[in-house]
Structures are given as structure tokens and as C-alpha cells.
């Protein structure tokens with residue numbers, strides 16, 4: 001429960017309103033760590049590609065929002081979180097679940113609506129939970145995860161368990177009113193909550209620049225919540241900023257905001273005409289900033305692994321994802337009687 005994920009922690013000496021100065025998160029060229037980060041990002045990429053294929057084949061129903069392009073954010077953050085920290089995300093959450101350590105078979109089976117899925121096939125893409133991995137959804141209402149994370153932060157503070165709540169929200173969600181009610185309470189009661197804005201530049205078909213005034217990481221200014229922008233396409237930059245921010249929040253200083261500058265390559269959901277951006281824009285992001293290619297090149301340059309070795313990792317991951325897809329398409333559907341379960345909890 002209190003096991004720390006592989007983190008190089010550092011002391012936190014910041015005051016509210018003054019985020020800690022940059023510190024190194026340890027030897028950046030730690031070979032095993034770099035390969036682990038590479039594999040974890042690749043697992044999310046291949047899983048999402050496969051989910052997109054299954055959707056196209058009609059094997060996944062309802063909504064499905066792919067995380068392709070944004071893998072460095074959750075991978076870097078989870079590499080510096082503690083195993084008991086609570087994680088809450090939006091509907092673009094498959095990557096978050098995998099990075100939390102949830103089983104790809106169970107996640108894929110939920111996508112295909114099978115009884116072996118994390119929500120017994122009744123939640124689908126946007127509504128999966130794992131108490132064991134401290135993953136609290138998966139939320140289809142834009143911004144709904146923010147008060148939930150704030151409540152989880154309240155619980156961590158009340159229980160004095162040393163854990164924090166990490167809330168992932170989109171650039172579009174930042175304009176929701178409930179976000180500000182949450183920020184106010186989190187700052188007022190110094191709750192251990194880290195708000196991670198995944199600024200992928202678009203909220204459905206609306207560009208963030210057209211929809212939002214000011215810098216998103218400054219949205220906590222009025223409450224004295226420090227905020228910082230981070231290169232969300234660079235897993236090591238995410239890791240470093242995440243480590244510092246988690247130290248700050250865990251150190252009893254109250255909440256903090258990180259704005260991850262990232263990009264989604266695929267459409268908002270599976271039915272997106274993509275008329276709001278050019279193909280050139282997407283291609284140039286992929287070519288110049290892809291988080292997996294970028295880390296792969298660093299690994300090869302540093303002589304940590306050859307290109308062939310990286311391909312081998314990819315082959316293993318593809319096989320693992322193919323097995324998850326086979327499982328998810330052959331596992332039984334829920335019994336009709338399940339329609340009447342998990343509707344109401346009587347306390």
C-alpha cells in the first residue's frame with residue numbers, strides 16, 4: 001500500500017504561491033528506467049491502435065476516445081507517483097488505466113462489453129474503476145472528475161495517509177465552473193491534490209486558443225495555487241516536473257497545477273470529421289515531437305539499446321495487445337440479469 005513507485009524523491013521546501021525550483025529526478029540516463037518508460041508508452045500506443053481497429057470492426061460500441069500522442073503525460077507522472085495515490089481522469093482514460101497497472105485484458109474486455117471487463121461490461125470506455133489500483137474513473141461529464149479528485153484529496157488529508165490525489169483534466173474542462181469551486185476548497189483546506197491539465201490543444205473541434213483566456217496553468221492564481229507549464233511530449237520533462245509537484249503537494253503545501261503541453265493525433269472520438277485542423281499540423285507534431293520516437297532516439301544514441309532491441313520490445317507489446325484483443329472478443333457477454341446489479345448501493 002505504501003510502496004513507492006520508482007521515484008528519486010527530493011525534499012520539498014516551497015511555500016504556497018512559489019513552486020519549488022527545478023531539481024534533477026536522478027540519473028536521467030538510467031538504462032532500465034528509460035526502457036521501462038519506453039515500453040509503457042508503447043503499450044498505451046499499441047493498445048489504443050488496437051482499440052481503434054476493434055471499434056472500426058464494430059466490436060466496440062458507444063464512445064471511445066483514444067490517447068495516442070499523449071502517452072508521455074501519464075507514463076511520466078505514474079513513474080513518480082506513489083502506489084497509494086488516487087488517480088482520476090476524464091473519458092480519455094485508457095492510457096491512465098494501463099499506466100496504473102490495470103490489466104490490458106480487463107480494460108479491452110470492458111471496451112467490448114464483456115463480463116470480464118473492469119465494470120463487468122456495463123461501463124464501457126469511459127467508465128472503468130479499480131479500487132485495487134486506486135483508479136477512480138473514467139468520467140464522461142467534462143470536468144466531473146475535478147470535484148471527485150478534490151474529495152479524494154480531502155480523504156487523504158483526513159486519514160493522514162501521506163497519499164495525494166492526482167486529477168487529469170483537459171484544456172476544455174478547465175473552463176467548467178466546478179473546477180473553480182474545487183480549486184477554492186483545495187486551496188482553502190490545503191488539500192493534497194495535483195491538478196494535471198492535459199492541454200492537447202483542442203476540446204472536441206474547438207481550439208484551446210479560441211476557447212480559453214490566459215494561460216491555463218495560471219488559473220489557480222486567485223487562490224494562491226502555483227502552476228507551471230511542462231513539455232508534455234517529453235516523458236523525462238513530465239517526470240521531473242511531476243516529481244517536484246508531487247513533493248510540493250505531498251509536503252502539505254496545498255494543491256498545485258501542472259499544464260502538460262501535449263497533442264492528440266487521432267480525432268476527438270471515433271466520429272470526428274477533423275475539419276478544425278490540417279493534416280500538416282498533425283503530421284508535423286508526429287514527426288517532430290512524438291514522445292515515443294523521441295525517447296527511442298535518446299535510448300539508441302546513448303547506446304542503451306539498439307534499434308533492433310527496441311523493435312523486439314514493440315513485437316512483444318504487440319503480442320500482448322493482440323492477446324488482450326483475442327481475450328476481449330472471445331470472453332462471454334454479461335448475463336441479462338446483470339442489468340439489475342450495481343445500480344444502487346445501500347449504505
Ligand SMILES: Cc1ncc(C[n+]2csc(CCOP(=O)(O)OP(=O)(O)O)c2C)c(N)n1
Nearest residue numbers: 092140141142170171172173200202203204
Ligand atoms: C458537461 C459536459 N459538457 C459537454 C460535454 C461534451 N464534450 C465531451 S468532450 C468535450 C471536450 C472536452 O475537451 P477537453 O477537456 O480538452 O478534453 P480532450 O477531449 O481534449 O481530452 C465536450 C465539450 C460533456 N461530455 N460534458
Ligand SMILES: [Mg+2]
Nearest residue numbers: 170171202203
Ligand atoms: Mg483537449
